[in-house]
Amino acid sequence: MMVKKAVIDLPLHEGKAPRWLYDRMVRLAEPIISMMADEHGPTGLLERISDPLWFQALSCALGYDWDSSGTTTVTCAALKKALSRVDVGVKACGGKGRASRLTVQEVPYVCELYGFECAAPSLIRVSRLVAKVDTAAVQAGYNLYHQTLFIAEDGSWSVVQQGMRADGGYARRFHWLSLDVRDFVEEPHKGIVGDAVHRNVLNLVDKDSREARRACVDIAVEGPERAKRLFREAFSKLKGPLDLWIDRQSTVEVEEHRIPRFVNWQALERALEVGASSFEELLLVEGMGPLTIRSLALIAELIFGAKLSWRDPVKYAFAFGGKDGVPHPVDVKRMEEAISFLSQAVEEARLDHGEKLAALRRLSKLLR
Numbered sequence: 001m002m003v004k005k006a007v008i009d010l011p012l013h014e015g016k017a018p019r020w021l022y023d024r025m026v027r028l029a030e031p032i033i034s035m036m037a038d039e040h041g042p043t044g045l046l047e048r049i050s051d052p053l054w055f056q057a058l059s060c061a062l063g064y065d066w067d068s069s070g071t072t073t074v075t076c077a078a079l080k081k082a083l084s085r086v087d088v089g090v091k092a093c094g095g096k097g098r099a100s101r102l103t104v105q106e107v108p109y110v111c112e113l114y115g116f117e118c119a120a121p122s123l124i125r126v127s128r129l130v131a132k133v134d135t136a137a138v139q140a141g142y143n144l145y146h147q148t149l150f151i152a153e154d155g156s157w158s159v160v161q162q163g164m165r166a167d168g169g170y171a172r173r174f175h176w177l178s179l180d181v182r183d184f185v186e187e188p189h190k191g192i193v194g195d196a197v198h199r200n201v202l203n204l205v206d207k208d209s210r211e212a213r214r215a216c217v218d219i220a221v222e223g224p225e226r227a228k229r230l231f232r233e234a235f236s237k238l239k240g241p242l243d244l245w246i247d248r249q250s251t252v253e254v255e256e257h258r259i260p261r262f263v264n265w266q267a268l269e270r271a272l273e274v275g276a277s278s279f280e281e282l283l284l285v286e287g288m289g290p291l292t293i294r295s296l297a298l299i300a301e302l303i304f305g306a307k308l309s310w311r312d313p314v315k316y317a318f319a320f321g322g323k324d325g326v327p328h329p330v331d332v333k334r335m336e337e338a339i340s341f342l343s344q345a346v347e348e349a350r351l352d353h354g355e356k357l358a359a360l361r362r363l364s365k366l367l368r
Contacts, residue, residue, distance in 0.1 A: 022078065025062040028339050029082035042089030042152040043179065049150055050158040050177035050190045072162040072173045076148040089153040096146040103127045103149055114153045123149070123157060129184055130159050132283040134174045136293045137185060139202040140312060141165045142172045185213060185279045189313065198312045202294060206309030213279040215300035216293065220282055221275060224268040234302040264292045
């Protein structure tokens with residue numbers, strides 16, 4: 001089964017969402033997610049959150065910018081607040097910046113709420129692993145600064161996280177869904193959407209990089225001394241300075257990838273000590289960052305002839321306008337009417353299936 005990947009590129013906008021808009025986004029999100037959960041169940045709601053196109057449309061329907069990096073951070077924050085107010089079988093953990101570090105505290109609470117406390121360590125591991133994949137295993141120059149983990153009452157989960165690229169002023173959003181993940185380190189994401197495709201992105205989660213992933217693990221678990229010898233051998237095979245290889249294969253400044261100066265030898269020591277037996281375990285070794293992984297990939301390609309994928313894994317809906325006035329300013333009165341209408345529609349829809357369909361038809365007319 002082929003699993004799609006999800007990425008979307010968005011320009012970074014300064015400032016915060018105005019309180020008058022954010023509060024209404026939360027209130028509008030409540031009936032929307034209630035209707036979605038009522039119609040499709042908690043896992044159906046997760047499936048839609050993990051769909052980058054549906055998520056983008058939801059953000060715009062809530063009144064936020066269609067092309068802003070805040071599409072991710074503000075919409076996730078509004079969803080998290082709304083989910084804390086309504087009982088639909090889904091809760092959210094984490095957020096932007098310092099809030100993302102609250103995941104380890106919030107996950108046990110959600111697991112206790114839903115009666116599977118023993119799953120908390122596993123879900124915390126998921127949070128760490130998906131972050132490492134989208135920074136070290138997929139290297140397109142984006143540094144993560146936001147992660148929201150959505151957990152359903154049956155234990156399924158979805159992750160929406162975002163990274164910032166220093167040059168160009170763009171952010172990139174990554175979507176994950178547990179129901180679609182067959183392997184965390186091979187084609188693990190859901191959907192692909194974006195308007196910026198970068199050249200020569202080191203993509204170790206591509207199926208074509210399978211041999212290279214195995215080689216990286218083999219090199220790492222034999223310790224830093226052998227790795228140093230292999231680095232020297234790799235350098236001798238380069239037809240010119242290392243910079244030429246990096247220039248050809250990198251979208252980031254050469255100075256950031258000089259090898260072996262930036263290799264974390266202590267991380268390789270730890271990989272040897274724990275005996276990492278898979279690329280997944282290797283990524284979770286403390287200190288195993290993008291540059292060390294890239295260094296191992298260099299050896300895998302030049303010494304062992306392993307194939308590397310350099311293909312970027314990248315593949316937009318207004319109801320009330322956007323706060324920046326695109327395509328028009330937020331229509332507050334119409335937004336208030338929709339909040340009132342949707343709240344009433346949810347109650348009516350719960351009476352019977354016929355009433356539910358009637359409510360959805362009225363909703364479609366309102367949003368035309």
